Amino acid sequence: MKRARTEEAKDARRQVLLDAALDEFFERGFTAARTHDIAERAGLSKGTLYLYFDSKEALFSELIESLTSPNLARIDEIAATSPSALDAIDRFTGFASHLVRTSDLPRLMKVLIGDSQHFPETMKRYREEVLERVLGAIGSVLEAAKSRGEIVVGDPHLTARLVIAPVLFxxxxxAMFGADPKAQVDLEALFGEHARLLRRGMETADVRDGDHA
Amino acid sequence: MKRARTEEAKDARRQVLLDAALDEFFERGFTAARTHDIAERAGLSKGTLYLYFDSKEALFSELIESLTSPNLARIDEIAATSPSALDAIDRFTGFASHLVRTSDLPRLMKVLIGDSQHFPETMKRYREEVLERVLGAIGSVLEAAKSRGEIVVGDPHLTARLVIAPVLFxxxxxAMFGADPKAQVDLEALFGEHARLLRRGMETADVRDGDHA
Amino acid sequence: MKRARTEEAKDARRQVLLDAALDEFFERGFTAARTHDIAERAGLSKGTLYLYFDSKEALFSELIESLTSPNLARIDEIAATSPSALDAIDRFTGFASHLVRTSDLPRLMKVLIGDSQHFPETMKRYREEVLERVLGAIGSVLEAAKSRGEIVVGDPHLTARLVIAPVLFxxxxxAMFGADPKAQVDLEALFGEHARLLRRGMETADVRDGDHA
Amino acid sequence: MKRARTEEAKDARRQVLLDAALDEFFERGFTAARTHDIAERAGLSKGTLYLYFDSKEALFSELIESLTSPNLARIDEIAATSPSALDAIDRFTGFASHLVRTSDLPRLMKVLIGDSQHFPETMKRYREEVLERVLGAIGSVLEAAKSRGEIVVGDPHLTARLVIAPVLFxxxxxAMFGADPKAQVDLEALFGEHARLLRRGMETADVRDGDHA
DNA sequence: TATGAATGAGTCTTCATTCAT
DNA sequence: GATGAATGAAGACTCATTCAT
Incomplete structure (x- = not known):
């Protein structure tokens, strides 16, 4: 393989390795994935992998890190800029649908679940910095809306989990069945129906009266 | 360890090993789990494990099998005996809440997700015989209710996924965070709210009029 | 290889491995020695070695330990029971000659010197518990004799090093050239001459007068 | 690093690498020493090392060679110019003391002993061309003195080993303990006492009579 | 000449499985 | 039936050496 002399070339190499790593970790799990295969899939040799990452664990951690950070900003932004809770929920589910359909998120989720035991610290951080942050953002939106009488919900922070659940599902x-054509799901329709049910489920009688008026 | 001479005694041994296996597979994943540890946790020696199971893989497969079959009947029963869709949903979520809180289901889910790659056939069968059967049962209930004008939903079979999603979530x-006290969730309240939202989200205007009347 | 079920059989296995380890460590040095070769030389498989020792390092440490302890008692005994310093020196050199000719000491010395860097702690302990103990015992004998006017020496504890030096040499x-017939040395004669020179070098004028009288 | 264009500049580079090599080989042994570290210690890059030496082994061999040759001439000179054997011994031990205290000899000795196995030919040559030459020179001096009735010794060539032994010791x-302040030895005093003991041990009764007359 | 990225053979160690006891 | 000692295949990681730049 040609040599990466510049910083950019090296970053590209890192990225190729991270991509290959996600593939292998997803397909086989952390323990069963072989560094040799990761390197080979990246078109590099085993030794080269170790020029870029200290260990298989470090590779794993950096992979999680690299896939995790990007979307957080977007979540915060949606929470901050949505005029109403119902609107925020539409936008959340739309964004989630997009993520599930086009990003690495589903495969990342599978990997995280399967190998959580190896990285309790990483998982704890992930839960606190990603999951609970997202749940918190959604929960706050619902809470504010509830206090304004805009929606009818029980505990807004529990409800946030119900908003998110179909994304995980x-x-x-x-991730698990996507390869089988018989297991395809129309995700846009699914999230559309999810948004609709949430909307109706949370809307106040007033709104509803108007609704069917 | 004493010898197991009767058939019952042998079945008990098998069960002890299966229990130990779930613990280890859950805690470490299929690849990282060691047969030695499974045997030890079962209070037996490594060699004995191989008297009862052909291999680590066979042990895993039989474990999945043994945990998978039981609850199916109950699902069918709920679907068959519920007077209305809304009632069925209450009972489904109640049952699900119970399963998540008290059965091995959460740990099984984690194991299945994490090690799916090793057992594509098992996973396919699990999807077809368990997941799609459950989804199908719920979907049929919703479909019937919809055709009777009892509820308002889009595609009932997509909606079934929304009913199930919080169970998976x-x-x-x-399974992943249950050990951390700071990550506890009030599951009864969660599923209660889920049932409430679904109910309101799907109910017809008529019902609702009566609701707030 | 047959199985070692009893404790004695296991101890024998350990000893076979230790013997093989000394051979390999001596011939190749710690780093270059391969666990595979040690096991093979012991007539066992690689994996078996790890049933008896935690790691290559542990094997090395236990080897040193096992070869080091035995002779200490004998040294102390000689120091304690010799009627005169000159007599003690004869017996020390006789014992040393014996050790160098027939025991594993020479090969151990080579190993210790060559791989000291890997085990600074072990080496420090070895120096303190073996070397300085031997030097101390000899030094004390000389010191007592000197104070009795039995011998003429400078610092008895420096002199002890001169007593020991030919043993190391x-x-x-x-260890290094013993395999080459052309490098053979008559060790008995060598140590005999060493004892003679020391004797004459340390004896008082009085003794000497009598000597050639 | 700047390029070495002239022959002198290249020789300087070689020497820097040899110095660095001695440090690393001494500290870690041949096998464990890394070419990377040697180059780095020399302020050069790994690749450059290979411009100057064919391989790690070649570097090692040349290192031994370069450290071995120098002092031979001095040994021959002492043997040739000393008026008497007893005088020669004084001068040998004085020179030895100097070497042990100030030259690379101790570290070289450690390296040679530790890694002898890798270079049987080098070791054989070293034994023949250095050790036995030194022993031969000393032995011859003793032999001549003995035949002149100047000293009383057994086999002069065995005795030569006794003269040398404290140098090795x-x-x-x-080399092994010099870093630890608690293991310091007063080498001048040691070699002084060595010379004194040898002198008295070998001197004839006549001399001694004069001695104490 | 000098560099250091790339390579892959080589080594320690683990662990599923076998089988003598 | 039960045991655990023995085996050896497999995998993470290192490092001498090469060679494109």
């Missing part, structure tokens, strides 16, 4: 489904 | 959460 | 020579 | 001690 779809992601896992996609 | 909670199960995974439970 | 011969041991190393033996 | 001190060298090894220095």
């Amino acid at each position: 779809s992601g896992i489904w996609q | 909670s199960g995974i959460w439970q | 011969s041991g190393i020579w033996q | 001190s060298g090894i001690w220095q």
